[in-house]
Amino acid sequence: MTRDGPARGPGASRLRPARAAVTVVGLMAVVALVAASCGSAPGPASSPPPVVVPGRASDFSTVYVEAGNRQARLSAAQTAGMVPLLAAKEFRPPEPLADYGLAPARARLVYQARGAGATVLLVGGPTFDYHFIYVMRPGGRSLYTVATGQLAPVLALVGVVAPPPR
Amino acid sequence: MTSRFRRRLLLGMVLAVSAVVIGNVAAYAHNPELDLSSADSFTLSSQTTALLGQVRHPLQITAFLTATGPAASDASYLLARYHELNHYVSWSVVDPDANPGEARRYGISAYSTVVLSYQGRRVTSPDVQEGDISTAILRLLRGRTETVCVLTGDGEPSLSDSGPNGLSDVSALLRQNAFESLPVDLSLGVAAVPSACSAVLEMGPQQPLPTPEVSALESYLRSGGRMMVLTSSLSSADPNPLLQPWGIGFLGGLVLDPARSQGVDWSDVVVQDLPSLSPVDQGVSSLQFPAPSGLLVNPTQGTASALAATSSQSYIDPNPQSGSVAFSPGDVPGPIVVAAAVDVSRVVTSGAAAGPGVSPTHVERTRLVVVGCDTWMTNGFLNNLGNRRFFANAVAWLTDQDALVVATSHAPGDRPLPLTPALQFELLGITVGAVPGSMISLALLRSALIRRRENRDAARRARRRPVRRRRRPG
Numbered sequence: 001m002t003r004d005g006p007a008r009g010p011g012a013s014r015l016r017p018a019r020a021a022v023t024v025v026g027l028m029a030v031v032a033l034v035a036a037s038c039g040s041a042p043g044p045a046s047s048p049p050p051v052v053v054p055g056r057a058s059d060f061s062t063v064y065v066e067a068g069n070r071q072a073r074l075s076a077a078q079t080a081g082m083v084p085l086l087a088a089k090e091f092r093p094p095e096p097l098a099d100y101g102l103a104p105a106r107a108r109l110v111y112q113a114r115g116a117g118a119t120v121l122l123v124g125g126p127t128f129d130y131h132f133i134y135v136m137r138p139g140g141r142s143l144y145t146v147a148t149g150q151l152a153p154v155l156a157l158v159g160v161v162a163p164p165p166r
Numbered sequence: 167m168t169s170r171f172r173r174r175l176l177l178g179m180v181l182a183v184s185a186v187v188i189g190n191v192a193a194y195a196h197n198p199e200l201d202l203s204s205a206d207s208f209t210l211s212s213q214t215t216a217l218l219g220q221v222r223h224p225l226q227i228t229a230f231l232t233a234t235g236p237a238a239s240d241a242s243y244l245l246a247r248y249h250e251l252n253h254y255v256s257w258s259v260v261d262p263d264a265n266p267g268e269a270r271r272y273g274i275s276a277y278s279t280v281v282l283s284y285q286g287r288r289v290t291s292p293d294v295q296e297g298d299i300s301t302a303i304l305r306l307l308r309g310r311t312e313t314v315c316v317l318t319g320d321g322e323p324s325l326s327d328s329g330p331n332g333l334s335d336v337s338a339l340l341r342q343n344a345f346e347s348l349p350v351d352l353s354l355g356v357a358a359v360p361s362a363c364s365a366v367l368e369m370g371p372q373q374p375l376p377t378p379e380v381s382a383l384e385s386y387l388r389s390g391g392r393m394m395v396l397t398s399s400l401s402s403a404d405p406n407p408l409l410q411p412w413g414i415g416f417l418g419g420l421v422l423d424p425a426r427s428q429g430v431d432w433s434d435v436v437v438q439d440l441p442s443l444s445p446v447d448q449g450v451s452s453l454q455f456p457a458p459s460g461l462l463v464n465p466t467q468g469t470a471s472a473l474a475a476t477s478s479q480s481y482i483d484p485n486p487q488s489g490s491v492a493f494s495p496g497d498v499p500g501p502i503v504v505a506a507a508v509d510v511s512r513v514v515t516s517g518a519a520a521g522p523g524v525s526p527t528h529v530e531r532t533r534l535v536v537v538g539c540d541t542w543m544t545n546g547f548l549n550n551l552g553n554r555r556f557f558a559n560a561v562a563w564l565t566d567q568d569a570l571v572v573a574t575s576h577a578p579g580d581r582p583l584p585l586t587p588a589l590q591f592e593l594l595g596i597t598v599g600a601v602p603g604s605m606i607s608l609a610l611l612r613s614a615l616i617r618r619r620e621n622r623d624a625a626r627r628a629r630r631r632p633v634r635r636r637r638r639p640g
Contacts (some may be wrong), residue, residue, distance in 0.1 A: 023179075088263075089263055091264045095268075128275065
């Protein structure tokens with residue numbers, strides 16, 4: 001021990017006040033960051049698009065579309081474009097189904113699975129700017145919007161014309 | 167490290183962490199907001215605030231947007247600011263995909279459309295941006311559309327031209343502020359300014375105005391007309407017959423400003439002296455006037471004021487075609503006035519009184535804005551520096567309107583910095599002189615302090631060293 005402070009041997013480190021202050025400030029910054037990240041709302045995450053019909057084209061033996069008394073079977077290429085069928089939006093309809101062109105539906109899409117069973121979709125009218133078409137499962141509570149460009153060629157097979165997007 | 171010091175350090179850290187945690191918990195219950203964005207992007211402008219002060223009945227704002235996603239949250243944030251400023255304002259965000267019936271009822275055909283309803287009137291705004299929404303509120307409050315007549319027929323740029331030399335942005339700006347821009351050609355037929363014109367804009371004639379047109383405009387101004395004249399020495403039109411009766415002379419020539427110009431082109435002048443208290447200069451800090459000409463302000467009646475002037479290093483080159491841009495004996499030294507305004511009021515007797523208590527006199531007020539540059543408000547330059555605000559202020563002043571909304575629909579991605587030679591000199595001084603100089607000074611100071619401490623320690627060590635006596639031989 002010297003008169004000025006504790007004795008320092010060779011290699012012994014001495015924690016200076018400046019270094020201590022920097023350590024404390026750094027620690028505060030880290031804690032503040034952690035606290036802020038815990039307290040703030042999560043940012044908009046890029047969620048995957050809603051899936052209307054999952055799987056692969058090979059999962060279905062036939063896919064056909066029907067409107068009124070007309071029915072058409074989709075080609076393999078058309079089927080590949082319809083499975084999986086992804087939607088831009090999925091929501092609970094706040095308005096009557098008639099506002100979506102689904103009461104009655106303008107067309108039906110039937111996905112016949114290779115095993116037993118089939119997936120049926122009701123196809124409604126276009127959205128306000130014609131970029132999407134409403135679809136839903138019979139009795140379902142969710143409504144989907146599917147790109148007009150994807151559905152229009154299929155609907156054309158049974159004479160249902162989807163107006164081009166505005 | 168002593169245990170005492172370690173205890174103090176630990177105590178300090180615990181206190182710091184506690185302070186952060188307590189501060190965070192306290193802040194969680196409150197949501198004070200501070201807009202630190204460079205362009206105050208999250209604060210409503212003073213014009214919007216003033217506009218909302220005039221809203222005294224319920225005003226409903228309905229924004230048609232995808233209900234989820236950043237656009238909806240931005241819109242909600244913005245519309246909540248409107249509601250904060252005036253609780254008559256209510257708002258909602260409606261997803262037109264999920265609510266097609268409502269979208270049909272409002273006639274919505276595009277996302278981001280905003281419908282505003284006020285006292286039975288309804289207007290739509292094309293986007294959920296402050297400029298668009300405030301403009302729509304202005305239209306709702308005004309309840310009528312003013313007509314601004316834009317002269318054509320003498321080579322002026324066209325309102326429908328969306329190219330860099332056109333005026334489609336001016337047309338859009340007028341439309342957004344509930345003005346109808348009416349093209350008027352006085353060069354043909356019977357020249358008379360339509361009575362519907364709240365103001366007349368002569369935006370850069372390229373050929374001399376026919377005498378009947380000049381007479382019609384003179385007559386219009388004498389009878390309390392409002393007019394903006396943009397002129398340039400690059401055109402063959404002579405505006406002096408129109409301007410001189412009001413105390414403004416067009417000097418012509420080309421103004422060159424070596425101190426305040428955009429890049430190396432001395433004629434692409436950045437105007438930073440806006441000496442007038444006129445509302446036309448309000449909120450404008452700088453203007454970009456390419457190839458301006460000089461004006462002479464010599465008021466003979468009413469008040470005339472210089473709105474914009476170039477720097478003291480500028481000058482007018484009367485013969486720019488000569489090829490030499492350096493100041494020569496024939497040049498007019500600066501500062502040069504490049505924009506001016508005239509306001510003349512007079513009492514006019516209109517004959518017999520219309521009724522008891524009604525004065526047979528009324529006040530006629532002529533207002534004139536003159537700019538010695540005819541390209542600053544074209545599409546290529548309108549959004550540069552304060553040009554847009556200056557134009558809107560001028561139109562508002564001419565038509566006796568409140569401050570118009572000039573906020574663009576989208577926040578500018580870049581913030582233009584006019585790199586004038588004066589600014590370049592400042593930047594050079596800071597980057598080459600001040601910053602390295604301060605660093606070197608700090609280093610020298612630190613070195614001196616270290617040396618002083620070492621000297622002090624050495625002296626202390628020397629004092630403590632035991633004095634050894636040299637043993638004498640023998």
